[in-house]
Amino acid sequence: MGSKKQNINRSSNWLDTPELYSWLRKAAFNSQGFNPRSYENKPIIGICNSWSELTHCNQNLRQLAESVKRGIWQAGGFPLEFPVISLGEYHMKPTSMLYRNLMSIDVEESIRANPIDGVVLLSGCDKTTPAMLMGAASANIPSILVTSGPQLSGRWRTEPLGACTDCRRYETEFKAGKINEQEWKEIQNSILRSPGHCMVMGTASTMACLSEILGMALPGNGTIPAVDSRRHQLAEQSGFQIVKMVSENITPSQIMTNKAFENSIIGLHALGGSTNAIIHLTAIAGRLSIDLPLDLFDQFSRNTPVITNLKPSGQFLMEDFHYAGGMQAVIKEISPLLSPEEKSVSGLKISELATFARNDNKAVIKSLDDPIYPEGGLAVLRGSLAPKGAVIKHSAASAKLLNHTGRVIVFDSHDQITDNINSENLDIKDEDILVLKNSGPKGAPGMPEWGFLPIPNKLLKKGTRDMVRISDARMSGTAFGTVVVHVSPESALENSAMAAVKTGDTVKLDVNKRKLELLVEPSEIKNRLKNHTNDNPKKESGYTQLYKKHVLQADEGCDFDFLRNPTK
Numbered sequence: 001m002g003s004k005k006q007n008i009n010r011s012s013n014w015l016d017t018p019e020l021y022s023w024l025r026k027a028a029f030n031s032q033g034f035n036p037r038s039y040e041n042k043p044i045i046g047i048c049n050s051w052s053e054l055t056h057c058n059q060n061l062r063q064l065a066e067s068v069k070r071g072i073w074q075a076g077g078f079p080l081e082f083p084v085i086s087l088g089e090y091h092m093k094p095t096s097m098l099y100r101n102l103m104s105i106d107v108e109e110s111i112r113a114n115p116i117d118g119v120v121l122l123s124g125c126d127k128t129t130p131a132m133l134m135g136a137a138s139a140n141i142p143s144i145l146v147t148s149g150p151q152l153s154g155r156w157r158t159e160p161l162g163a164c165t166d167c168r169r170y171e172t173e174f175k176a177g178k179i180n181e182q183e184w185k186e187i188q189n190s191i192l193r194s195p196g197h198c199m200v201m202g203t204a205s206t207m208a209c210l211s212e213i214l215g216m217a218l219p220g221n222g223t224i225p226a227v228d229s230r231r232h233q234l235a236e237q238s239g240f241q242i243v244k245m246v247s248e249n250i251t252p253s254q255i256m257t258n259k260a261f262e263n264s265i266i267g268l269h270a271l272g273g274s275t276n277a278i279i280h281l282t283a284i285a286g287r288l289s290i291d292l293p294l295d296l297f298d299q300f301s302r303n304t305p306v307i308t309n310l311k312p313s314g315q316f317l318m319e320d321f322h323y324a325g326g327m328q329a330v331i332k333e334i335s336p337l338l339s340p341e342e343k344s345v346s347g348l349k350i351s352e353l354a355t356f357a358r359n360d361n362k363a364v365i366k367s368l369d370d371p372i373y374p375e376g377g378l379a380v381l382r383g384s385l386a387p388k389g390a391v392i393k394h395s396a397a398s399a400k401l402l403n404h405t406g407r408v409i410v411f412d413s414h415d416q417i418t419d420n421i422n423s424e425n426l427d428i429k430d431e432d433i434l435v436l437k438n439s440g441p442k443g444a445p446g447m448p449e450w451g452f453l454p455i456p457n458k459l460l461k462k463g464t465r466d467m468v469r470i471s472d473a474r475m476s477g478t479a480f481g482t483v484v485v486h487v488s489p490e491s492a493l494e495n496s497a498m499a500a501v502k503t504g505d506t507v508k509l510d511v512n513k514r515k516l517e518l519l520v521e522p523s524e525i526k527n528r529l530k531n532h533t534n535d536n537p538k539k540e541s542g543y544t545q546l547y548k549k550h551v552l553q554a555d556e557g558c559d560f561d562f563l564r565n566p567t568k
Contacts, residue, residue: 009246010141011044014115025115039078043246045239046116047072047079048107050128052086057125057204058148060195060226067232068120068146071239077118077246079239084110087127089204089449089476097474098446100127100134100283101551101560102543107135116141118246120238124148124196126203126477130280133216137252137287138563142245144345145217146238147208149226150318151196161191162200164478165312168452176460196226199318200311202477206273207280209327213267215255215344219353223322241345250345253288259339261285263350265297267327269304269376270334272313272395274477275485278378283557286564294389294555298380298514305371306395307333309364312480313377313395316364324361332357333367381484381516384525385470385497385507388488389555394511396480398466402511404482405519406433406468410503413438414450422457430464433507437498439473440490441551441558445544451475451485468509470516472498472554484509484516486554493553500528 015022029039047068051061065081072079084106087096111119119139121132124147136143154161161167167187174184197204209222218238224231261281268277282292308330309315331338332354340351359365366372377395382388394402409432411417417436420426434453441447450473455464469483472490491498497518501507506519518525540548550560557564 009043009117011115011117042076042078043117043243044115045072045077045079045242045246046111046114046119047081047122048110048119048132049081049083049122050086050103050124050132051083051122052088054091055086055088055125055128056090056192056195057088057197058086058123058128060148061122061124064122064146064148064232064235067235068122068239071236071241072243075240075243077243080116082110082114087125087131089126094444095446095448096125096127097448097558098544098547100131101547101563103128103131104134104138104563107132108138111135111139111141118142118242120242121145124204126197126207126276129204129207129211130284133211133284134287134559137256137284140251140253142242142250143216143252144238144242144245145211145221146235147197147204147211147217147221149196149208149224149228149231150199150205151192152194152225152227153199153317153319154191154193156187156190160317161187162311162317162478163191163198164202164476165200165480167191168479172455172460172465175457194225194227198478200478201271201273201308201313201318203274203276204477205318206268206271206277206477209271210264210267210273210277210281212327213331213350214264215260215342215350216252218346219328220326223318223326225319225322244347245345255343255345256284256288257342258290260342261290261292262296262300263338263342265292265300266304266334266337267330269301269378270307270330272306272308272310272372272377275378275391275393276474276477278391279474279486279554279558283559286557286559289565294380297378301376301378301380304334304337304376305368306373306375306377307366307368307371309366309372312478313393314372320361320364324364325357325359328354328357329359329365333359333365336368379511379514381509381511381514383515383517384522385501385518386487386516387497388553390470390484390487390516392482392484392511393480397482397511401466401468401482401509403509404433404468405506405508406431408433408435408501408503408505408507410435410437410501414444414448417453421454424458426456428456428459430459430462430467433468433470435501435507436471436473437491439471440487440492441553442548443472443490443492445540445548445551447472447474447554447558449474449476451483452479452481453483470507488553488555490553494532495529497525499532500525502528
């Protein structure tokens, strides 16, 4: 008989040892109906699946997992699917962001604790993709990402709809009395037509697209529609590719380099992507001892135009983007701005992949010479109200409000604004500025998407459709308007100017100069903070207590301090 091929994979530490448990582990595989030929001397590939009926964005991941398995079998690997917690943006209270770090721990420890040589990460909804990448970065074994893909475009009568950009737009019209209840119900039944994540350039689409330029997903991952057969082909190809990555020991730390993150920041601005991507990229990079300071995001924003004409910053939807050429066409258009030598899980350099791309619709994907906006879609603000920074998606804001000074109307909690924003007794004008406190990482807790503050009904009925709104919360990547979020340090912390602001104060916003100033004397701010007490003193237990104790601020990615690797 020939000599047995030596197994040098990570899984050999579980399966090829003299201990009884090694024998039992093989017996366990046998008990599931696997013949020893299925797993002996083969790389074991985990399929980390965030499928859940509570997460509608990820409902097609069970089927995609089967396609991944085909690719793994074809390449000579042994696939084993396992579940991790799933974060659904629509259902989870107070926010799925509260549980992103928990999911990342689930992903990391599921990988670390099991006989897995490589892993395919199946994600989709907003926080599932960054959580997967954070966990995979920490575990640092060969990994490849496959997302659920964007939904088909919504359709109401003859109008294409994008969730939830258009649901917010039409909610405003409903409150203003411009559409009736029956029409509002029709829109509800027309806006989500298939599996997949939101079909605008919201957080889910942003992170799925950035996974391509970051190098962690194959071309097409960001844009192939969820119900398109090519999504299954991509999943199968990813299964095949992960086996090759294991044989070459290509790990996340080799792909997600400093320059790869810089490329992804440039890509984020070119897309007009979600404000949330700043937090997520910072957190993923932190797992690899890479710092992404806010000023770096703003530096690239100054030099990177928005070239994709996608809602909420533009006109089109993700289906249109895919048919136009997708993320690879964007990479090709912005290639002069990128570091071309960075590698992808495909085995090719970013620059090599872009040579195969084609821009088939210049109305959807513009060029550096003919952009949608001359600067990136996001800007970082600093000033007395946000010493450590704040973020605005100025590509989706009202131009007339980008340089605005106004009286602030302050709400101390989300409940307070919900209960009082539509009061007829509320003293408010459209030139005023809405401010929401206690909505940050510790104060909420979890930094919910409360930043898209509602405009009072009485102003909506008079024709107001936008106001300057400021908070230490986040906002959905699908949202729009002159909304300043991620104010840091948040109001729940001592010595935070955000904690000191009061109704009647004056705030100046100047996006061009990147300023957010509280026009109150520093001595007065200091005096107010002397008497400041925590507006949210509730004692939490369990995971929420852990979260509040260890979560970092928005400018540091809102990861846990004990999960972020120290800078090298």
